[in-house]
Amino acid sequence: MTTNQILSEMENYAKEKRICIVLPETRQFLKDLCKSVNPKTILEVGTAIGYSASLMLLNSNATITCCEASAPNIVLAKQNFEKLGLTNRVNIVYGDCLKTLPTFEGQFDIVFLDGPKGLYPDILPLLLPKLKKGGVFVADNVSFRGMVNGKSKITEPRFEKTTKALQLFLKNLKENKNLETQIFEDLGDGIAVSKWRK
Numbered sequence: 001m002t003t004n005q006i007l008s009e010m011e012n013y014a015k016e017k018r019i020c021i022v023l024p025e026t027r028q029f030l031k032d033l034c035k036s037v038n039p040k041t042i043l044e045v046g047t048a049i050g051y052s053a054s055l056m057l058l059n060s061n062a063t064i065t066c067c068e069a070s071a072p073n074i075v076l077a078k079q080n081f082e083k084l085g086l087t088n089r090v091n092i093v094y095g096d097c098l099k100t101l102p103t104f105e106g107q108f109d110i111v112f113l114d115g116p117k118g119l120y121p122d123i124l125p126l127l128l129p130k131l132k133k134g135g136v137f138v139a140d141n142v143s144f145r146g147m148v149n150g151k152s153k154i155t156e157p158r159f160e161k162t163t164k165a166l167q168l169f170l171k172n173l174k175e176n177k178n179l180e181t182q183i184f185e186d187l188g189d190g191i192a193v194s195k196w197r198k
């Protein structure tokens, strides 16, 4: 099987099992980012079946640390990394990222946040110390289908908490004077991109 066939198979599996993976525009963004940053190290929070992690690895020479709380997802991600020949470039950290992030050391060239949206404000202070000077921090789903900026109505009460958390997350990012942040509301499901100010 070719790399593209394996990636398509992962996309189909995610669709069939209703596992959220990065949207096509975000995929392209991550590929371009990896090509321009040429990262040595990447940290990802929320790996699911390993799709976005694989894309970043296939478009760089980096190694990646993946934080993931679902054991079944880790089994699938490991299988996919193996199929793609990426296993020796991946370190998987199993558990709730709020507990695991403070336990490991080191800083990363790219930090990609795609974990539990409702916890983004709690995760942010744990993640920023992991971002190298000159590194890039990317957070996915910050528009939350248009609910965060009010372009779409909040249709279900359970989305209200997540929407508020994402609004707070964006506020915290924008108010952080040490960061330069750009929000791309309409790219995929919305992404925030931050770098340390020089």
Ligand SMILES: C[S@@+](CC[C@H](N)C(=O)[O-])C[C@H]1O[C@@H](n2cnc3c(N)ncnc32)[C@H](O)[C@@H]1O
Pocket: 020, 021, 022, 045, 046, 047, 048, 049, 050, 051, 052, 053, 067, 068, 069, 070, 073, 095, 096, 097, 098, 114, 115, 116
């Ligand atoms: C949107 S999916 C990640 C998709 C993946 N980045 C991709 O595009 O291929 C979010 C993942 O975050 C994981 N997750 C949820 N809560 C978490 C937590 N507290 N710590 C670590 N991972 C968590 C879920 O199990 C799920 O696999």
